[in-house]
Amino acid sequence: MIGKFEELTLLALVKAGPDAHAAKVFEVLETSLEKAPQFAALYTAIDRMVKKGMVSETKDEKDKRGKRLFTITGAGRKALDEAYNATHAVNSYGGKLALGGSFNG
Amino acid sequence: MDESTPSMDKPPLRKLNNLGLKMLLRTFDANGMTSPSGRKASEIFDLTLTERDIAAFNALKEEPDQPGMVRVSLSTGFAATTELLQTQNAIDRATQILDGHTKKAEPALPSAFLFELLVPVALSGDFLANLEIVYSEKWLTRYGKRQANMLWHSQCARMAARHWVDRITETFTAIRKIIW
Numbered sequence: 001m002i003g004k005f006e007e008l009t010l011l012a013l014v015k016a017g018p019d020a021h022a023a024k025v026f027e028v029l030e031t032s033l034e035k036a037p038q039f040a041a042l043y044t045a046i047d048r049m050v051k052k053g054m055v056s057e058t059k060d061e062k063d064k065r066g067k068r069l070f071t072i073t074g075a076g077r078k079a080l081d082e083a084y085n086a087t088h089a090v091n092s093y094g095g096k097l098a099l100g101g102s103f104n105g
Numbered sequence: 106m107d108e109s110t111p112s113m114d115k116p117p118l119r120k121l122n123n124l125g126l127k128m129l130l131r132t133f134d135a136n137g138m139t140s141p142s143g144r145k146a147s148e149i150f151d152l153t154l155t156e157r158d159i160a161a162f163n164a165l166k167e168e169p170d171q172p173g174m175v176r177v178s179l180s181t182g183f184a185a186t187t188e189l190l191q192t193q194n195a196i197d198r199a200t201q202i203l204d205g206h207t208k209k210a211e212p213a214l215p216s217a218f219l220f221e222l223l224v225p226v227a228l229s230g231d232f233l234a235n236l237e238i239v240y241s242e243k244w245l246t247r248y249g250k251r252q253a254n255m256l257w258h259s260q261c262a263r264m265a266a267r268h269w270v271d272r273i274t275e276t277f278t279a280i281r282k283i284i285w
Contacts, residue, residue: 023238039239040263043232068231
C-alpha cells in the first residue's frame with residue numbers, strides 16, 4: 001500500500017501525461033492543491049517510486065543536461081487504484097458515521 | 106548622422122528587441138518555414154514563449170514608435186517575416202542582440218556548490234535542472250529574489266538530507282536482514 005503523498009504524486013504524474021519532468025509534476029500538484037508540497041519531497045517520492053518500479057524513467061534527448069522524464073507504469077497504476085479504492089472505502093464509512101451510523105456497523 | 110535617424114543601409118532588425126524577435130520567429134516557425142535562414146533561426150533561438158514574455162510583449166505594444174523600430178505582432182505575415190530575416194546580416198545581428206538581452210535577462214542562480222558535493226551527480230544534476238525551472242518561472246516572479254533564494258537553499262538542504270536518510274535507512278534494513 002502506498003502513502004497519501006505517493007498517491008497524490010502518482011495522480012499528478014497521470015495528469016501531467018507521459019514523459020513529464022519533475023518540475024511539470026510539481027506544477028500540476030501546485031495548481032491542484034491548496035498547499036503546495038516541498039519540491040524536494042516530491043522529487044524524493046518520484047525517485048523512490050522509480051526504484052519500486054511504479055514509475056519508469058527515460059532521458060530527455062533534446063535537453064543538454066539530459067533531464068529525467070517520468071511515466072507511470074502498470075504497477076504504478078495498480079497501486080494507485082488500490083490506494084484510491086481504499087480511500088473511497090474509508091470515505092464511505094466516514095460518511096455513514098456523519099449521518100448517524102453506528103461505529104460497529 | 107544622428108543615431109536615431111533611420112537608415113536604409115542598416116537592417117531593420119537593428120532595434121528589434123529580444124522579445125519582439127522571439128515573437129517574430131515564432132510566427133516564422135508557425136508558418137512552416139523551410140528555408141535555410143528559417144532553419145538557422147529556429148536553431149539559434151528558443152521559440153518557447155513564457156507567460157512573462159507575453160505579458161512583456163503586451164506592455165511593449167504601448168511603447169511609442171521610434172525611428173528604425175520594427176513593430177512585430179502575432180499576426181506578422183509570412184512574407185514580411187521572410188523579408189526581415191533575409192536582410193543582410195539580420196540573423197547575425199539579431200543573434201548578438203539576443204545574446205546580450207539573454208545574458209541580462211537570465212537571473213543569477215544561487216549557489217549549489219555544497220549540494221553538489223553532498224549528493225551524487227546523477228541525482229543532483231537533474232534535481233538542479235528542475236529546481237532552476239521552478240526557481241525562475243515560479244518563485245522569482247511570485248516571491249522576489251530574496252525569498253526565492255531562501256526556497257532554493259532550503260530545497261537543496263532538504264533534498265540532501267532526504268537522500269542521506271534514505272541511504273542510512275537502506276543500510277540499516279540490509280544489516281537487519283543479515284542479522285535476523
